[in-house]
Amino acid sequence: xxxxxxxxxxxxxxxxxxxxxxxxxxxxxxxxxxxxxxxxxxxxxxxxxxxxxxxxxxxxxxxxxxxxxxxxxxxxxxxxxxxxxxxxxxxxxxxxxxxxxxxxxxxxxxxxxxxxxxxxxxxxxxxxxxxxxxxxxxxxxxxxxxxxxxxxxxxxxxxxxxxxxxxxxxxxxxxxxxxxxxxxxxxxxxxxxxxxxxxxxxxxxxxxxxxxxxxxxxxxxxxxxxxxxxxxxxxxxxxxxxxxxxxxxxxxxxxxxxxxxxxxxxxxxxxxxxxxxxxxxxxxxxxxxxxxxxxxxxxxxxxxxxxxxxxxxxxxxxxxxxxxxxxxxxxxxxxxxxxxxxxxxxxxxxxxxxxxxxxxxxxxxxxxxxxxxxxxxxxxxxxxxxxxxxxxxxxxxxxxxxxxxxxxxxxxxxxxxxxxxxxxxxxxxxxxxxxxxxxxxxxxxxxxxxxxxxxxxxxxxxxxxxxxxxxxxxxxxxxxxxxxxxxxxxxxxxxxxxxxxxxxxxxxxxxxxxxxxxxxxxxxxxxxxxxxxxxxxxxxxxxxxxxxxxxxxxxxxxxxxxxxxxxxxxxxxx
Amino acid sequence: xxxxxxxxxxxxxxxxxxxxxxxxxxxxxxxxxxxxxxxxxxxxxxxxxxxxxxxxxxxxxxxxxxxxxxxxxxxxxxxxxxxxxxxxxxxxxxxxxxxxxxxxxxxxxxxxxxxxxxxxxxxxxxxxxxxxxxxxxxxxxxxxxxxxxxxxxxxxxxxxxxxxxxxxxxxxxxxxxxxxxxxxxxxxxxxxxxxxxxxxxxxxxxxxxxxxxxxxxxxxxxxxxxxxxxxxxxxxxxxxxxxxxxxxxx
Numbered sequence: 001x002x003x004x005x006x007x008x009x010x011x012x013x014x015x016x017x018x019x020x021x022x023x024x025x026x027x028x029x030x031x032x033x034x035x036x037x038x039x040x041x042x043x044x045x046x047x048x049x050x051x052x053x054x055x056x057x058x059x060x061x062x063x064x065x066x067x068x069x070x071x072x073x074x075x076x077x078x079x080x081x082x083x084x085x086x087x088x089x090x091x092x093x094x095x096x097x098x099x100x101x102x103x104x105x106x107x108x109x110x111x112x113x114x115x116x117x118x119x120x121x122x123x124x125x126x127x128x129x130x131x132x133x134x135x136x137x138x139x140x141x142x143x144x145x146x147x148x149x150x151x152x153x154x155x156x157x158x159x160x161x162x163x164x165x166x167x168x169x170x171x172x173x174x175x176x177x178x179x180x181x182x183x184x185x186x187x188x189x190x191x192x193x194x195x196x197x198x199x200x201x202x203x204x205x206x207x208x209x210x211x212x213x214x215x216x217x218x219x220x221x222x223x224x225x226x227x228x229x230x231x232x233x234x235x236x237x238x239x240x241x242x243x244x245x246x247x248x249x250x251x252x253x254x255x256x257x258x259x260x261x262x263x264x265x266x267x268x269x270x271x272x273x274x275x276x277x278x279x280x281x282x283x284x285x286x287x288x289x290x291x292x293x294x295x296x297x298x299x300x301x302x303x304x305x306x307x308x309x310x311x312x313x314x315x316x317x318x319x320x321x322x323x324x325x326x327x328x329x330x331x332x333x334x335x336x337x338x339x340x341x342x343x344x345x346x347x348x349x350x351x352x353x354x355x356x357x358x359x360x361x362x363x364x365x366x367x368x369x370x371x372x373x374x375x376x377x378x379x380x381x382x383x384x385x386x387x388x389x390x391x392x393x394x395x396x397x398x399x400x401x402x403x404x405x406x407x408x409x410x411x412x413x414x415x416x417x418x419x420x421x422x423x424x425x426x427x428x429x430x431x432x433x434x435x436x437x438x439x440x441x442x443x444x445x446x447x448x449x450x451x452x453x454x455x456x457x458x459x460x461x462x463x464x465x466x467x468x469x470x471x472x473x474x475x476x477x478x479x480x481x482x483x484x485x486x487x488x489x490x491x492x493x494x495x496x497x498x499x500x501x502x503x504x505x506x507x508x509x510x511x512x513x514x515x516x517x518x519x520x521x522x523x524x525x526x527x528x529x530x531x532x533x534x535x536x537x538x539x540x541x542x543x544x545x546x547x548x549x550x551x552x553x554x555x556x557x558x559x560x561x562x563x564x565x566x567x568x569x570x571x572x573x574x
Numbered sequence: 575x576x577x578x579x580x581x582x583x584x585x586x587x588x589x590x591x592x593x594x595x596x597x598x599x600x601x602x603x604x605x606x607x608x609x610x611x612x613x614x615x616x617x618x619x620x621x622x623x624x625x626x627x628x629x630x631x632x633x634x635x636x637x638x639x640x641x642x643x644x645x646x647x648x649x650x651x652x653x654x655x656x657x658x659x660x661x662x663x664x665x666x667x668x669x670x671x672x673x674x675x676x677x678x679x680x681x682x683x684x685x686x687x688x689x690x691x692x693x694x695x696x697x698x699x700x701x702x703x704x705x706x707x708x709x710x711x712x713x714x715x716x717x718x719x720x721x722x723x724x725x726x727x728x729x730x731x732x733x734x735x736x737x738x739x740x741x742x743x744x745x746x747x748x749x750x751x752x753x754x755x756x757x758x759x760x761x762x763x764x765x766x767x768x769x770x771x772x773x774x775x776x777x778x779x780x781x782x783x784x785x786x787x788x789x790x791x792x793x794x795x796x797x798x799x800x801x802x803x804x805x806x807x808x809x810x811x812x813x814x815x816x817x818x819x820x821x822x823x824x
Contacts, residue, residue: 136640145790152799157814189691189778190691190774190778205824211823234688300639301641336622336625
């Protein structure tokens with residue numbers, strides 16, 4: 001239930017609704033889309049990446065001197081968990097052809113393809129449970145050019161324009177050209193796609209699409225695909241070994257400069273294990289739980305950018321780590337749902353962002369960075385926002401208008417998860433709008449890959465959100481679900497091919513000693529130990545008491561995690 | 575469908591938040607006492623169970639995943655003050671109440687059947703081969719009452735006994751596999767595993783094929799788009815940008 005003081009604004013949303021619904025029924029845009037100059041202006045003025053302290057030069061490693069997101073630079077200029085002299089690499093605890101780090105969508109796809117296409121056994125090592133990943137949480141859809149009016153090259157053009165033409169062309173081609181087959185492959189495994197009566201796939205628009213190509217599984221596409229992939233992985237225990245609560249904390253190299261596995265850490269017993277692998281896939285996902293610039297996030301608990309850190313220390317080059325995606329529509333009220341993703345499918349189906357006076361101020365389906373910046377501008381500059389009791393500010397996302405356009409019952413059926421979620425707080429989204437504000441959503445960049453998911457390190461492959469180049473500096477809705485499928489499969493294929501022909505040399509962790517030397521030479525003082533693994537949400541006074549522990553004792557997990565942002569509530573997002 | 579009805583059952587009736595009908599009010603500084611695995615903790619009155627556990631200083635390892643109600647990692651059992659009933663909820667979406675006694679369930683043991691989705695048939699034979707325990711159901715409805723998603727679990731178990739794969743798919747669509755139903759089931763049925771199997775059977779065997787998808791997949795395989803890709807990929811940024819902004823929209 002919304003507080004009393006919002007009633008007048010809510011009334012205005014209702015008053016303007018029928019006129020806006022009229023616009024929504026027409027084929028022209030309900031509000032003029034921005035041209036290139038207008039887009040640039042709103043980004044420069046209001047996108048969080050463009051704030052003066054949002055980025056800084058990283059002082060060490062393969063991207064040294066390059067301007068990166070400040071929190072990412074902090075993460076890269078940090079210490080390893082390991083005391084290398086304590087690690088015995090001569091007797092690996094596990095030996096495998098293929099080590100996959102991360103048990104989300106990309107990791108599971110890689111393992112399945114390695115097995116099905118190449119007969120390669122693999123080990124999936126994952127920090128939480130298999131499927132505890134952003135893949136599980138996607139709501140709205142997956143893009144694939146399957147309609148007769150659409151084509152894969154058109155999908156290419158939409159994706160590369162949405163990414164401001166910074167995307168690597170070979171990756172966008174792979175993404176868009178593999179898409180139709182991915183749809184079929186998933187259906188063969190048992191994914192239940194939304195369909196028309198005649199069996200053709202149901203398609204909707206998303207931000208930045210010029211054809212309807214958003215496929216869906218109601219508002220649960222992530223859970224539908226992830227649970228299918230997980231179930232299939234678990235059908236093959238003889239071929240795919242799953243190690244849960246066993247994140248990797250460092251890569252292992254060999255004497256020839258190739259990746260040769262990783263050190264895993266048991267979250268329960270706090271032991272480290274040596275895994276020797278002929279080829280290694282990083283599929284660790286993104287970094288939303290770093291709460292960049294203090295923003296709430298849509299991401300799962302373990303999204304702490306672990307893969308970036310490990311790969312960087314081993315010498316892998318990062319791409320576009322100066323760019324962060326804020327989803328335009330995160331919940332801003334009630335506080336318990338703050339930052340939660342409100343699927344873009346709401347706007348694809350005709351939902352409209354409106355200001356406190358119930359007026360449209362942006363075309364509802366701009367690419368995400370443009371849409372998010374326009375919402376921030378409306379709140380921060382134009383005074384069109386409403387402040388929630390928590391201090392968060394937001395604009396309305398008019399959801400009930402969808403029923404007015406498509407007929408009663410549409411919202412309750414197609415957005416059942418959101419309906420359920422808000423009813424817990426006595427907000428009926430079939431009748432009332434949702435207060436929204438951009439929420440930290442996606443890591444646009446990552447470890448640079450080519451279309452075979454190879455990095456600049458032989459034997460190291462990266463797929464999914466941890467990789468960089470596919471989306472340029474801005475990803476479109478529905479291209480991440482597609483990304484982890486396309487590149488997860490490719491990683492499985494090409495990493496298997498590589499594993500079949502490589503002979504590893506002597507194992508080493510000398511890159512970690514080199515990293516420490518670099519830190520010292522650059523005179524970097526950091527108390528941060530990474531990968532972060534898990535964020536801490538303990539209140540500041542609790543953290544202070546926890547930090548009384550002697551630093552020389554074994555690292556209790558909660559203490560280490562606290563070192564990033566002891567005071568994590570930075571003001572900007574509030 | 576179960577999901578569409580109000581989920582107020584999962585927010586405790588004793589919670590001041592739900593009594594006042596709002597999570598927004600000035601209660602933001604008000605504290606309540608909850609017992610996290612028996613230990614009393616003062617936490618904000620507006621907290622979710624997960625928020626309360628973390629406010630008390632715990633670093634959750636098992637028991638948090640997506641934190642938005644999709645993944646089922648945070649199954650929790652609790653009792654409210656003055657209430658004899660054991661209640662169930664997802665820690666990430668259930669609000670605390672004064673006097674609540676709670677414990678998270680770190681993992682629910684269950685044996686997944688191994689099967690080949692290709693060769694199973696989408697009828698009762700698949701259930702008989704994989705999860706015959708389903709036929710032990712005594713229709714007590716405890717599963718439905720323990721579901722934090724308000725899914726009619728018992729109804730889909732009945733559908734499983736009939737081999738009605740489409741009905742299981744529909745009824746269990748929003749199952750998050752938290753495992754609370756199978757923990758409470760007196761017949762030891764593993765309901766979420768049955769739900770996953772049924773959805774896969776539906777997608778693989780019962781969903782009508784899309785003719786246009788097959789056509790498109792074939793066109794890609796035959797290299798029909800090669801020339802167009804080669805041309806687009808060779809364009810400089812300027813001409814690519816011109817092409818992008820000039821494209822028509824459906």
